[in-house]
Amino acid sequence: MNKIAVLGAGIMGAGIAQILAQGGYSVIMRDLQMTLVKDGLQTIEENLEKEIEKGILHNEEKEIIMQRIQGSTDLADLHDADLVIEAVVENMAIKKQIFAELDNLCPYHTILATNTSSLSIAEIASSTRRRDRIVGLHFFNPVYKVKLVEVIKGIDTSPETLETARDFVQNLGKYPVVVSRESPGFIVNRILIPYLNEAIWVYGEGLAEKEDIDLAMKLGAGMPRGPLELADSIGLDHLYASIQVFYEEFRDPKYRPHTLFSTMVRAGYWGKKSGRGFYNYRD
Ligand SMILES: NC(=O)c1ccc[n+]([C@@H]2O[C@H](COP(=O)([O-])OP(=O)(O)OC[C@H]3O[C@@H](n4cnc5c(N)ncnc54)[C@H](O)[C@@H]3O)[C@@H](O)[C@H]2O)c1
Numbered sequence: 397m398n399k400i401a402v403l404g405a406g407i408m409g410a411g412i413a414q415i416l417a418q419g420g421y422s423v424i425m426r427d428l429q430m431t432l433v434k435d436g437l438q439t440i441e442e443n444l445e446k447e448i449e450k451g452i453l454h455n456e457e458k459e460i461i462m463q464r465i466q467g468s469t470d471l472a473d474l475h476d477a478d479l480v481i482e483a484v485v486e487n488m489a490i491k492k493q494i495f496a497e498l499d500n501l502c503p504y505h506t507i508l509a510t511n512t513s514s515l516s517i518a519e520i521a522s523s524t525r526r527r528d529r530i531v532g533l534h535f536f537n538p539v540y541k542v543k544l545v546e547v548i549k550g551i552d553t554s555p556e557t558l559e560t561a562r563d564f565v566q567n568l569g570k571y572p573v574v575v576s577r578e579s580p581g582f583i584v585n586r587i588l589i590p591y592l593n594e595a596i597w598v599y600g601e602g603l604a605e606k607e608d609i610d611l612a613m614k615l616g617a618g619m620p621r622g623p624l625e626l627a628d629s630i631g632l633d634h635l636y637a638s639i640q641v642f643y644e645e646f647r648d649p650k651y652r653p654h655t656l657f658s659t660m661v662r663a664g665y666w667g668k669k670s671g672r673g674f675y676n677y678r679d
Pocket residue numbers: 403404405406407408409426427428432482483484485486487490494511512513514534535536537630631634
């Protein structure tokens with residue numbers, strides 16, 4: 397892997413571009429507008445500055461890492477990438493369109509990976525002619541902190557592609573966990589998202605105040621963060637889209653979102669990123 401491209405300069409795209417550059421790779425980070433690319437670059441710079449403050453990184457190293465990341469709005473810049481990691485919005489139609497474009501643009505050896513949290517790798521791969529070279533690489537937020545990466549096999553992913561992806565993750569200093577059969581949410585979100593949804597039901601039914609629900613799970617179940625604060629931090633819009641996928645895929649009412657959840661998402665209460673979720677972040 398000489399050149400790696402990341403599609404999307406949002407929360408995940410910027411985080412992935414950062415660890416790749418820290419791992420010594422040349423990275424192209426592409427988003428739709430230059431302002432979004434610049435925001436992503438700024439986030440990376442701020443993250444690195446925090447590492448300097450902690451004494452983990454030197455200023456000169458930060459400069460070298462930043463120089464390895466090239467921002468772009470032009471998909472054509474990805475034409476010689478050996479690996480593309482897609483981290484755009486969680487929308488199947490958009491992802492399929494992007495993968496079809498990448499399939500036409502990139503050489504056959506290029507592995508196209510998706511960071512999707514809940515969409516089907518097989519369906520994304522169906523928009524390409526290289527289904528054997530499509531794989532899920534599911535990083536977690538914040539990417540520079542969380543050591544786990546789920547490496548997901550789509551129905552047509554070849555053993556070689558899976559092995560290359562697994563080795564790549566390991567070389568980045570992360571722990572790969574292979575998910576050998578795709579299913580919504582893979583491992584972590586399959587367990588985590590229904591848990592967060594249940595916490596929203598508990599809150600929606602008026603069983604307790606939000607602070608008490610969070611405290612109960614921290615002290616009573618040993619969770620490092622309460623479910624409602626965690627939901628705010630993940631992003632309620634993103635979480636809502638994921639639980640909808642579970643609900644539709646499994647047709648099981650246990651994945652039903654509470655109407656409070658739908659209302660909050662429609663109102664733009666998306667958590668930390670919008671300044672308002674279960675908690676208020678504006679003051
Ligand atoms: N946020 C999380 O905690 C998290 C964790 C793991 C995986 N994911 C997955 O990662 C992906 C990205 O999530 P995010 O939270 O970073 O979203 P985000 O909204 O922060 O960023 C998405 C970015 O993609 C850009 N984009 C949209 N269409 C594009 C295109 N055609 N080309 C390039 N860029 C495009 C948007 O402008 C935006 O900047 C999703 O699939 C999500 O499910 C998210």
